[in-house]
Amino acid sequence: MQILIKPQAHLPAVASTRAGRRRTRLLALSAGLAALVLLAATSLVVGAREISPGIAWQAIFAFDPANSDHLLLRHLRIPRTLLAVTTGGALGTAGVLMQALTRNPLADPGLLGVNAGAAVAIAAAIAAFGVTDIAGQMGFGFAGAALASAAAYLFGGIRQGFDPLRMVLAGTALSAVLLAATQIITINSDNAVFDQFRHWAVGSLQGRGYAVLGPAAAATAAGLALALAMARGLDAVALGATLSATLGARPTLVWLACATAIVLLAGAATAAAGPIAFIGLAAPHLARHAGGPDHRWTLHFSILLSALLVLAADVLGRMIAPPDEISVGILSALIGGPVFVALARQRRQGVS
Amino acid sequence: MTTSRPSKPHALPAPRVWRLGGYAVLVQPRALAVFLILLALLLILSAAALSVGRTGMGLPRLLEVLLDPLSAGTGERMVLNIRLPRVLTACFVGAALGVSGAVFQSVTRNPLGSPDVIGFTTGAATGALIQIVIHGQSALGVTLGAVLGGLATAIAVYLLSISNGAARGHRLVLVGIGVGAILHALNGLMLVKGELDDAVMANLWLAGTLNARNWTHAGLATAGVALFLPPVLLAARRLAVMEMGDEMASQLGIPVERTRLAMVFCAVMLAAFATGAAGPVAFIALAAPQLAKRLGRSQGVPVLGAAAMGACLLVSADLLGQLQPLRLNLPVGRVTGMLGGLYLIWLLTASSRRVRPGKPV
Numbered sequence: 261m262q263i264l265i266k267p268q269a270h271l272p273a274v275a276s277t278r279a280g281r282r283r284t285r286l287l288a289l290s291a292g293l294a295a296l297v298l299l300a301a302t303s304l305v306v307g308a309r310e311i312s313p314g315i316a317w318q319a320i321f322a323f324d325p326a327n328s329d330h331l332l333l334r335h336l337r338i339p340r341t342l343l344a345v346t347t348g349g350a351l352g353t354a355g356v357l358m359q360a361l362t363r364n365p366l367a368d369p370g371l372l373g374v375n376a377g378a379a380v381a382i383a384a385a386i387a388a389f390g391v392t393d394i395a396g397q398m399g400f401g402f403a404g405a406a407l408a409s410a411a412a413y414l415f416g417g418i419r420q421g422f423d424p425l426r427m428v429l430a431g432t433a434l435s436a437v438l439l440a441a442t443q444i445i446t447i448n449s450d451n452a453v454f455d456q457f458r459h460w461a462v463g464s465l466q467g468r469g470y471a472v473l474g475p476a477a478a479a480t481a482a483g484l485a486l487a488l489a490m491a492r493g494l495d496a497v498a499l500g501a502t503l504s505a506t507l508g509a510r511p512t513l514v515w516l517a518c519a520t521a522i523v524l525l526a527g528a529a530t531a532a533a534g535p536i537a538f539i540g541l542a543a544p545h546l547a548r549h550a551g552g553p554d555h556r557w558t559l560h561f562s563i564l565l566s567a568l569l570v571l572a573a574d575v576l577g578r579m580i581a582p583p584d585e586i587s588v589g590i591l592s593a594l595i596g597g598p599v600f601v602a603l604a605r606q607r608r609q610g611v612s
Numbered sequence: 613m614t615t616s617r618p619s620k621p622h623a624l625p626a627p628r629v630w631r632l633g634g635y636a637v638l639v640q641p642r643a644l645a646v647f648l649i650l651l652a653l654l655l656i657l658s659a660a661a662l663s664v665g666r667t668g669m670g671l672p673r674l675l676e677v678l679l680d681p682l683s684a685g686t687g688e689r690m691v692l693n694i695r696l697p698r699v700l701t702a703c704f705v706g707a708a709l710g711v712s713g714a715v716f717q718s719v720t721r722n723p724l725g726s727p728d729v730i731g732f733t734t735g736a737a738t739g740a741l742i743q744i745v746i747h748g749q750s751a752l753g754v755t756l757g758a759v760l761g762g763l764a765t766a767i768a769v770y771l772l773s774i775s776n777g778a779a780r781g782h783r784l785v786l787v788g789i790g791v792g793a794i795l796h797a798l799n800g801l802m803l804v805k806g807e808l809d810d811a812v813m814a815n816l817w818l819a820g821t822l823n824a825r826n827w828t829h830a831g832l833a834t835a836g837v838a839l840f841l842p843p844v845l846l847a848a849r850r851l852a853v854m855e856m857g858d859e860m861a862s863q864l865g866i867p868v869e870r871t872r873l874a875m876v877f878c879a880v881m882l883a884a885f886a887t888g889a890a891g892p893v894a895f896i897a898l899a900a901p902q903l904a905k906r907l908g909r910s911q912g913v914p915v916l917g918a919a920a921m922g923a924c925l926l927v928s929a930d931l932l933g934q935l936q937p938l939r940l941n942l943p944v945g946r947v948t949g950m951l952g953g954l955y956l957i958w959l960l961t962a963s964s965r966r967v968r969p970g971k972p973v
Contacts, residue, residue, distance in 0.1 A: 366789070415957050430960050436894060437953035440946040443819045448940050451812050458811055462800040538793055587804065590797040597794035601772060604786035 285551060285561075292564040296345070299568065303341040303575050304333060308583035311337070339473045340465050344571040344588070346473070347465075347529040348539065350480040352566025353487045354525040355540030356547070356559050357518045360494045362424040365548075369526035369540040372431040376438035377408020378530045379461065383442045386456045387449040395471035397460065401531030402479070408434060409523045463534035463589020465574050476532040483524035487559060490517050494555040536589045538596035539566045545603070569596070638849070643908030643917055650904075650920035654703065657927045661699045662692070664935065697830040698822050701889050702930050702944070703923040704833035706896055708886040710904070710922025711837075711844055711915055713897030715879035718851045718913045719872055720785070726897040727766075727883040729785050730876075731792035735765025736887040737818055738795045744814045745806035754817065755832060755888040762887055765791060766880040770873075820891035820945015822930050829889040836885025837919070840878045845915050847875055852912030893945040895952025896922045 305311045311319075311329050319330040320338075354369035362371075370376075381404020385391040391400065409431070416430035417423060446454045496509035504511050529536065543566035544558065550565075551557035570588060573595060577586040630637045663669045669677075669691060677688055716725040727733065739761015743754045773787040803811050850871050854861040858868045883897065903925075904910075904917030926944065929951065933942035 366786070415961055417960070426960060430957060433953045433956035433960065435953075436949050437957070440894070440949035440953065443815070443946050444940065444942060444950075446815060447819055447943065451808055454812055454815055455808050458803050458815075462804050537796065586801065590801050590804075593793045593797035597790050597797070600793070601787050601790035604783060604790060605772065605775065 281552075285557060288550060289560060289564060292561075292568060296564065296568055296571065299571050299575060300341050300345065303344065303571060304337045306575055307337065307578045308585070335469060336467070339470050340468055340574070341571070343468050343473050343476060343532060344465055344574045345567045346477050346480050347533045347536065348567035348570030349563045350476075350483065350525040350529040351536060351540040351570070352543040352547070352562040352564075353484055353559060354522050354529070355544040355566070356555065356562045357487055357490075357494070357522050357525075358540070359544050360498050360555060361515065361518055361522075362428055363498060363500075364424065364428070365545065366541065367428070368537075369522055370435075370530075370535065370537070371428050372522065372526075373408035373412045373434040373438065374405045374523070374526040375530055375535040376435035376442070377404040377406070377411075378402070378527070379535070380404055380438040380442045380445070381407075382460055383445045383453070383457050387445050387453045392456060394468060398472055398475065398531045402475075402527050405527035405530055406523050408438060409519075409527070413519060459587075460534045462587045463536040463592075464585075464587035465533050466585055466587065468532065472532050476528045479524045479528035483521040483528070484563075486517050486521040486524070488556075490514055490521070491556040491559050494518070495553075498555075534587075534589055536570065537593045538600070539569055539592055542596045542600060543569060640908065640910050643904075643910035643914065646904065646908040647916050647920055650917065650924055654920060654924050654927065657924060657931065658699050658703065661702070661927055661931050661934075662695050664931070697827050698825045698930070699927065700830040701825045701833050702822055702927045704830070704837045705886040705890045705893065706900070706922035706924070706926030707841070707919035708833060708836050708882040708922070709893060709896040709926075710900035710918035710920075711841055712879040712882040712886070713899075713922075714901035714904075714913050714915055714918040715844060715851065715875050716897070717901050718855055719876060719879075721855060723902060724898065727762075727880060728792075728897075730769045730788040730880075731765050731795060732762050732880060732883055733887065733892045734792045734795040734799065735768075736762030736884065737799050737892060738765070740817055740891070741799055741802045741814050744817060745802045745810045748810075751826075752828065755829070758891070759884045759888040762884045763880060765795065766876075770876070816943070817891050819943035820893040820948075821943040822890055823941075823943070825890070832885055833889040836882055836889075840881045840885075841915070841919065844875065844878050844882075847871060848913045848915045851875060891943075891945055893926065894949035896925055896948055899952055899955070900925055 301313070301316075304316050305313055309329075309332065311333055315327075315329050316333055318324070319327070319333040323334065324330050351369060355367075358367045358369045358371065359365055361367075378401040381400040382397050385397055385400035391397055412427065412431040412434050415434065416427035442457075446457055493504075493509050493514035496504040496507045497511050497514045498504075499507070501511045504514075526540065544562045546565050547558045547561035551561040569592060573592040574588040576595075577588055577591045580586055628639050628641065630639050659671060659674065663671060663674050669688065673688075676683060677692060713726050716727055716729065717723055719725070720729060722729075736758040739757035739759070740754050741757075742761070743750075743757035747753060769784065769788050769791050772791070773783045775783070803814060806814065850861075850866050853864055853866055854868060854871065861868050886893070900922035901914055901918040904914040904921040907921075908914055908917050910917065925948065929947045930944045932951075933944055933947045936942060
């Protein structure tokens, strides 16, 4: 990750290129937004049951409760599309925060035990309380994710200050314990429990309605606000604790706010849609390519890119083999993995 | 690892050289003592594992039956035919994983290195899942699938990370992450789309279990160690020199790239045989070399120590899983995962408590 301060930024010659770069970036963002809208429209009409664009238009603007296509679109397709954008944006934001906090361009929001915490809570909820509806599982998942990351922060020694390496180690160790516990739960219960769990564990947006969308959107909005407020501070904190304090930032405040935002964002996304790998790792990477090292730009690009990626993976998953679906978590890794390998092969030695 | 600190004369016990004819062996007394103690511990643990269970068998009787199998009654013979392969599998799987981890930690110069960094375990799981979910379950087929899957993944990751004829550690890890993610997704796909019965079987395999091990499994694990431990032992000195840096090692006359390739191959084969015999077992490859190194205070790569430590850890984890009073089905691979994770957390909190509050970490 390269973070450069440009001392000559106020010079007129540089300023003009800066303005030009700003224009290009704004253009790129608008293009991305347009693509997102287009993709969302596609998402409404594609699926096990094709709905023609005309009927989709009617379903939104001239809703007829007796029409099954209208009902399907209103109660499944629309919340599903919105949820894809929400979880995508949440993962992209959490990824940027995580990579900035740990100063590691390969950090994933799942590193702090969010995924493992949600997994063990949901497995326990299914096995012990027989929670089978997705909205109920979501509550358990979010609580599990929040508890696990709080524990990771504690074990990582947050009371002595924020040490990224220690934090990541604690998260990894905790994840190992919790995932082992998850597997022990599924092995020692009925097959039906595992059947439920396996569908959650691959990360899917199937059958998520407004009951899932509402809480997920609320948590994501809160996390997003926190992240955007901290964007400037992140630029400073990325330079290290001492230097950022010298520059007038308050590293502890930034860390705490970002840590909270990560839990809100990654927790909401994982609880709502299951563990979706790779988006949180890859989107910030691509965003830095497009938007440079300034975190305000990185954040915007990353949110847009990850929303695009998740939505695209979901649409593609419905198009490959209808009426069957390939879940978004699987498809995003299948698409993102090769891209990541290609990126790793391109990287010159010594540049990180 | 290069250190510029002046060496303290008494910091480490001086290695001794044993000569026989034209051959010489470098022996570190403390590491040797630790190895022997671990070996004795392993014998005790194995005897305990053989004698406990629903049908108890006293130690004297156990020895008698082991020395003279013909004297055993039918019941006792059955007990031995179930427990002996299980214990042997545990011993050799643990040893193989320990050595494999020691090699990876040396090659990647990273105390957290293990075969997992090149996506090995995920690939082995893919191979096994293909066998279980798509081709139907046969014990031998699953074992073979795991071995081939792990090997194919390791080779693919290695080839993908080659540039200019050399695979550097850093790129190896990155490509390993990417390939691991792809295979993980494929595994998820098979688990979700497969029949529920097959998926449940697959989940059990993924947990890494020593239940229902027979002589095939024991033979597989033993063969792995017998074939691939000796070359690692022979090359241990070279590996230790290579830890000082590739340039330094080349100047000392070591064919760096060839040694690394051969050693990674041996380590992957060890892990492959182990995973084929018992499924994925967490943390042994990570913890055994570190523990052996600390206890033995040894310089270099603790090959024998890691083997003995890995075997001890796995046999005791299996004992623990069987003796727990809740009568849960605790697959040994998850017991090690739990214990290893808790141990790591304890290490972290213990070392953070030692830091005085207010002092920056």
